Amino acid sequence: MKKIEAIIREERLDAVKKALEENSYFGMTVSEVSGRGKQKGIPLQWRVGEYRVDLLPKLKIELVVLDEDVPAAIDAIVRNARTGETGDGKIFVLPVENVVRVRTGDRDENAI
Amino acid sequence: MAVNAGDTAWILASAALVMLMTPGVALFYGGMVRRKNVLSTIMMSFACLGLVGLLWVLYGYSLSFGADNGGFIGGLNFAGLMGVGQEPSSVYASTVPHLAFMIFQAMFAVITIALITGAVVERVKFSALLIFSALWLTVVYCPVAHWVWGDGGWLASLGALDFAGGAVVHINAGVSALALVLLLGKRRGFPGEAMEPNNIPMVVLGAGLLWFGWFGFNAGSSLASDGLAASAFVATNTAAAAAAFTWMIVSWFHRRPTVLGTVTGAVAGLVAITPAAGFVPPLAAIPIGMAAAIICYYSMVLLKTKLGFDDSLDVFAVHGMGGIWGALATGIFASLAVNSAGADGLIYGGGITLLKQMAGIAAVGAYAFVVTWVLGKLVDITMGLRVGQREETVGLDISQHGERAYGGLLR
Numbered sequence: 001m002k003k004i005e006a007i008i009r010e011e012r013l014d015a016v017k018k019a020l021e022e023n024s025y026f027g028m029t030v031s032e033v034s035g036r037g038k039q040k041g042i043p044l045q046w047r048v049g050e051y052r053v054d055l056l057p058k059l060k061i062e063l064v065v066l067d068e069d070v071p072a073a074i075d076a077i078v079r080n081a082r083t084g085e086t087g088d089g090k091i092f093v094l095p096v097e098n099v100v101r102v103r104t105g106d107r108d109e110n111a112i
Numbered sequence: 113m114a115v116n117a118g119d120t121a122w123i124l125a126s127a128a129l130v131m132l133m134t135p136g137v138a139l140f141y142g143g144m145v146r147r148k149n150v151l152s153t154i155m156m157s158f159a160c161l162g163l164v165g166l167l168w169v170l171y172g173y174s175l176s177f178g179a180d181n182g183g184f185i186g187g188l189n190f191a192g193l194m195g196v197g198q199e200p201s202s203v204y205a206s207t208v209p210h211l212a213f214m215i216f217q218a219m220f221a222v223i224t225i226a227l228i229t230g231a232v233v234e235r236v237k238f239s240a241l242l243i244f245s246a247l248w249l250t251v252v253y254c255p256v257a258h259w260v261w262g263d264g265g266w267l268a269s270l271g272a273l274d275f276a277g278g279a280v281v282h283i284n285a286g287v288s289a290l291a292l293v294l295l296l297g298k299r300r301g302f303p304g305e306a307m308e309p310n311n312i313p314m315v316v317l318g319a320g321l322l323w324f325g326w327f328g329f330n331a332g333s334s335l336a337s338d339g340l341a342a343s344a345f346v347a348t349n350t351a352a353a354a355a356a357f358t359w360m361i362v363s364w365f366h367r368r369p370t371v372l373g374t375v376t377g378a379v380a381g382l383v384a385i386t387p388a389a390g391f392v393p394p395l396a397a398i399p400i401g402m403a404a405a406i407i408c409y410y411s412m413v414l415l416k417t418k419l420g421f422d423d424s425l426d427v428f429a430v431h432g433m434g435g436i437w438g439a440l441a442t443g444i445f446a447s448l449a450v451n452s453a454g455a456d457g458l459i460y461g462g463g464i465t466l467l468k469q470m471a472g473i474a475a476v477g478a479y480a481f482v483v484t485w486v487l488g489k490l491v492d493i494t495m496g497l498r499v500g501q502r503e504e505t506v507g508l509d510i511s512q513h514g515e516r517a518y519g520g521l522l523r
Contacts, residue, residue: 046372047412
């Protein structure tokens, strides 16, 4: 089992969600995050002068899938989150030791 | 003279309009600070409604409008509203109850102190600010209000014009704010760290309430429901419009037409028209407002960006410089045809009026700066003006008030 953490542009969420759902990955957790990378930030204005906001708002999608499903899930995310500009985000894949479904107590593969 | 129903209705309504400006300032300022200081910033303004609302009826009104002492300060003959009743005063606003004039004036004192707080937000100790405010009302506001508006006040006798408080409210507040900034120093992290406004829509709401309330402030200062009130009303709106529009263009010229800048422009225009509203023809409000936006904008650039003063919410740039420009503009554009109790300004051949305005600016500015500095120093030595490093870092909402503006995880 692997956990996929994908940092994406806010406006790409719907497309990514839909593509994952079409590949039958329905469950996910989405949170609002701030971060920085090659995009470097954007300039904003005060009353006078400007300042640089280098932590930009992004969304983080977290989902846990079987090892063999990882390439398909990553592919769905990359195809739908990409614009080609800096700031498209990153995907991290982490090993998962255990999964427990709170309602039933089911474990691991049965709980994904 | 007898009480006039129309005049009384308008003055009472105007007092209510000016009252609403203080919560307006609270929101205007509150939206501009960081999230951890929004409540403390709002509280600094709102607390003035409590503190000054009490002190004014107890003795503040009397020190400002009581029997003259050498042109400098009023006596205590109106202390505790003694002799201030339902009949008109013998010298002020002769067609409305003395009580109505008194409470209208109360709201000006409240908002003047609220305005100052914008310079010291995010680092001033609340208890120290309250003590300072009480002292400042007594030793700065009341005398200056007496000079300009009191019967026998020396600036009034000189013939300096201040229709609705350009000197008493705005120059007074702006210059005092600057003195406090010099005493208090910068916020931790200024100017390196970006200190992002937590809620610009709240700033817009506050500016909207200010603009609305300003009709009471300026048109109410006619002290009658008459043609002069209408003229001041139109001048007020026109100046705000001209300044908001001009600031927007200047901001656009520097990059983008910002919302924060545009509403700040409106306030700068309202400040500048304040002393002039009932003395100048309504169309003079266009150059007054346009110049106000440009003067206040570049004052901000100079003070904050170039000189590095942390006048956090630009009180001196907007109220000090806007007020000074307004006082000068009154000396330029005033016309006896608009208000026979006024004077002709420079463009109508009354150069002497402009000189009197300069005297007024210098006197109020110098007095406010020096006395505020002394009062601030006094409070600083005795109880400390500034919060500790940890309190500042945590934020004043929690460290001063034990509250936070935006709640926890559970919705």
